Amino acid sequence: MKTKKFINAFVLFISTVATSFFMACNPENPENEKENKLHEDPVRAVFILQEGTLDDPATFDKTPKMANFIPSPTSPQVIEWQTTKGKGWHVTSSTKAFQVKNSIESPSVVYLLKMEYYNDKGEMMNNQFFSLGQDKIHQHFFSMFKSVNYNGELSSVRVTNKAELPYDYRYVDELNGTFIGETNPMGFQGLIKFVKSGQRFELSVDLLHAAESKFGDDGKPSPFYSPARKLLSTGLWDINVKLPIVIDGQSNESTELDPSLFRPAKAVIEIYNGHLHGPHAFHQNPTPKELKYLGKNYKLTYTLNAGKWVADTENPSSVNLMGSSKDYYVSAFVIHYYDKSGNDITSQIEENDENKHYQHFFLAKNIRPSYGGEKNVDDENSTKFFKYIYCDTTPWDKTNKHDGAKFTGEENPIGQKGYFCFLQTHKQFNLEIRLMRARKSKFNAGKASEFCAPSASQLQDEAWMPTLSIPMNIYMDSDERELDNSVFAKDFDNLSNDAKDYSQKDLTSIRSLMEAFGVTDIKTAVLDFWWNFHGDSKHSDAGFWF
Numbered sequence: 001m002k003t004k005k006f007i008n009a010f011v012l013f014i015s016t017v018a019t020s021f022f023m024a025c026n027p028e029n030p031e032n033e034k035e036n037k038l039h040e041d042p043v044r045a046v047f048i049l050q051e052g053t054l055d056d057p058a059t060f061d062k063t064p065k066m067a068n069f070i071p072s073p074t075s076p077q078v079i080e081w082q083t084t085k086g087k088g089w090h091v092t093s094s095t096k097a098f099q100v101k102n103s104i105e106s107p108s109v110v111y112l113l114k115m116e117y118y119n120d121k122g123e124m125m126n127n128q129f130f131s132l133g134q135d136k137i138h139q140h141f142f143s144m145f146k147s148v149n150y151n152g153e154l155s156s157v158r159v160t161n162k163a164e165l166p167y168d169y170r171y172v173d174e175l176n177g178t179f180i181g182e183t184n185p186m187g188f189q190g191l192i193k194f195v196k197s198g199q200r201f202e203l204s205v206d207l208l209h210a211a212e213s214k215f216g217d218d219g220k221p222s223p224f225y226s227p228a229r230k231l232l233s234t235g236l237w238d239i240n241v242k243l244p245i246v247i248d249g250q251s252n253e254s255t256e257l258d259p260s261l262f263r264p265a266k267a268v269i270e271i272y273n274g275h276l277h278g279p280h281a282f283h284q285n286p287t288p289k290e291l292k293y294l295g296k297n298y299k300l301t302y303t304l305n306a307g308k309w310v311a312d313t314e315n316p317s318s319v320n321l322m323g324s325s326k327d328y329y330v331s332a333f334v335i336h337y338y339d340k341s342g343n344d345i346t347s348q349i350e351e352n353d354e355n356k357h358y359q360h361f362f363l364a365k366n367i368r369p370s371y372g373g374e375k376n377v378d379d380e381n382s383t384k385f386f387k388y389i390y391c392d393t394t395p396w397d398k399t400n401k402h403d404g405a406k407f408t409g410e411e412n413p414i415g416q417k418g419y420f421c422f423l424q425t426h427k428q429f430n431l432e433i434r435l436m437r438a439r440k441s442k443f444n445a446g447k448a449s450e451f452c453a454p455s456a457s458q459l460q461d462e463a464w465m466p467t468l469s470i471p472m473n474i475y476m477d478s479d480e481r482e483l484d485n486s487v488f489a490k491d492f493d494n495l496s497n498d499a500k501d502y503s504q505k506d507l508t509s510i511r512s513l514m515e516a517f518g519v520t521d522i523k524t525a526v527l528d529f530w531w532n533f534h535g536d537s538k539h540s541d542a543g544f545w546f
Contacts, residue, residue, distance in 0.1 A: 039128035042117035096456025097244035102197035140187025166196035197249030207239035248365035258463035264337035284543030288535025320516040323422030329478035350396040360415025371515035373426025401545035475516035497523040
C-alpha cells in the first residue's frame with residue numbers, strides 16, 4: 001500500500017513539473033522565451049543560392065510558392081559559416097560572396113535562398129525551429145545597413161525604406177506540406193531577386209527569436225527587411241551573418257569615385273585576333289584583305305559620365321569573336337585611359353608603386369546561347385568558360401617583341417594588356433571589366449586574385465572604378481572555318497546562295513556568322529570562308545605584338 005501511494009504521488013509530481021515546464025516554454029503561453037529555448041544553438045550554417053525562374057514571372061509580385069520555382073541547370077552557390085572556439089561565427093567555405101544577375105537585364109531570373117542549420121553533432125536542426133510552436137516566435141530577416149556619419153565616425157543603420165534596397169524577397173516556407181510564407185513567414189527558404197544593377201552590398205541575414213510572439217498586435221508579421229521595434233527591443237538573435245552580394249551590370253545611380261582612385265575621362269579598348277609565339281608572346285593574325293568578318297578586330301571607346309562608363313555611339317552592338325576549345329585561337333585586349341585633354345594617363349595605374357594596388361578583373365555575366373549553341377554546365381564565370389593571361393610589361397608602354405620589355409603580368413597582374421581564350425563557343429554574355437585599387441596591397445600571401453575571381457574582402461573593402469560592360473558573342477569555334485571541300489573547290493563567283501547546297505554542319509557555321517554580323521544572304525557569308533582559305537595572308541612580323 002505504501003508503495004502504491006508513493007508511485008501515485010511521484011507520478012503527480014512529475015505531471016505537475018512537466019505541465020509547468022511546457023507552460024513556461026510554450027510560445028502560446030510563455031513566461032520568458034529569452035530563458036527558455038526549445039531548440040539547440042546552431043554551430044554551422046549553410047546558405048544556398050540557386051538561380052532559376054518562375055513558371056509565371058508575374059507571380060513574384062503576388063504570392064509565389066515553391067511549386068512556382070523552376071531551378072536552372074547551373075550549380076547552386078554555397079556560403080558556409082561555422083562557430084569555433086575563440087573565433088565565433090566565421091566563413092569556412094571557399095565561396096565568400098554571391099555573384100548574381102540583376103532583374104533589369106535578366107527580368108525572368110529569380111533565386112531560391114535556403115538555410116540549413118546544424119548542431120554540434122552534425123545533425124540538421126531546422127525542424128527544431130518549427131516544432132512545439134517555435135514557428136510562432138522565429139523569423140528570418142533580410143536587411144541591409146548603410147553607413148552614416150555619427151560624431152565624426154562611420155556608423156551603420158538599418159535601411160527601413162524598401163525603395164532603397166537593391167533586392168526584393170518573398171517567404172515561401174512550408175510547414176507539414178502547407179504553404180505558410182504569407183501568414184507565418186520563417187525564411188528558411190525564400191525567393192529573392194536583385195532589382196538594381198552594379199551594386200555591391202552585404203545582405204544581413206538575422207534569425208529572430210521573439211520573447212513572446214513575432215506577430216504584431218494586428219496579428220501580422222514584420223516585413224522581411226525591417227523587424228518591428230518591439231522585436232528588436234525584447235527579442236534575441238539566434239543567427240547574425242553578413243552575406244556579401246555582387247550584382248552584375250553597371251549601376252544606373254550616380255556615384256562619387258573613391259578618393260584613392262585615378263580620374264580618367266575616357267577608356268579605349270583595342271581587341272585583336274591572334275596566336276601565340278610563347279606563353280605571353282601574342283601576335284595578331286594576318287588575314288586576306290578580302291575578309292569582312294572572320295578575324296575582325298575592334299576599337300571600343302567609353303566615356304566616364306556621372307560615375308558610369310558610357311559606350312560611344314560608334315561602338316558595335318556586340319563584339320563578335322571566335323573561340324577555341326583547344327586554345328588554338330586567342331584574342332588580345334589592350335586598355336588605355338585618357339584625361340579630358342586626350343592625354344594618355346594609363347601610366348597612373350602602373351608607375352610609382354601603383355602597380356602594387358591596381359588590378360583589372362574580367363567577369364563573364366548573363367551567359368546564354370547564341371546561334372547554334374545550347375546551355376551547358378560550364379556556362380558560368382569560371383576558367384571552364386574562358387581563360388585570361390595577364391601580359392603586362394615593364395616598361396608598361398613598350399613591347400617585348402620590338403623593345404625587349406620584360407613580361408611581368410604573371411607575378412604582378414594589372415591587365416592593361418592580356419589575351420583571352422574563349423573555351424565555350426556559340427555563346428553570348430556581358431564581359432564586365434572591373435578595375436580595383438587595393439588600399440594596401442592587391443597581394444594576399446604574395447599572390448594576386450585570379451582574373452575572374454576577386455575575393456570577397458576585395459569586393460567589399462577596396463576601391464573600385466565603375467564597371468565597364470562589353471556585350472560579347474563568341475559566335476563559333478575557330479575550327480569551324482573549315483567548310484566542306486566542295487565549297488572551297490569552286491571559284492568564288494560560282495558559290496551558291498541556296499541553303500540546300502550546303503551541309504548542315506557548314507550551315508551552322510555560315511548562319512552563326514550571318515547572325516553575329518547581320519549578314520542577310522548566304523553567299524556573302526560563304527565568301528568570307530572562301531577567301532580565308534584561298535586568300536593571301538602570309539605570316540610576317542607585321543601586325544600587333546605584345
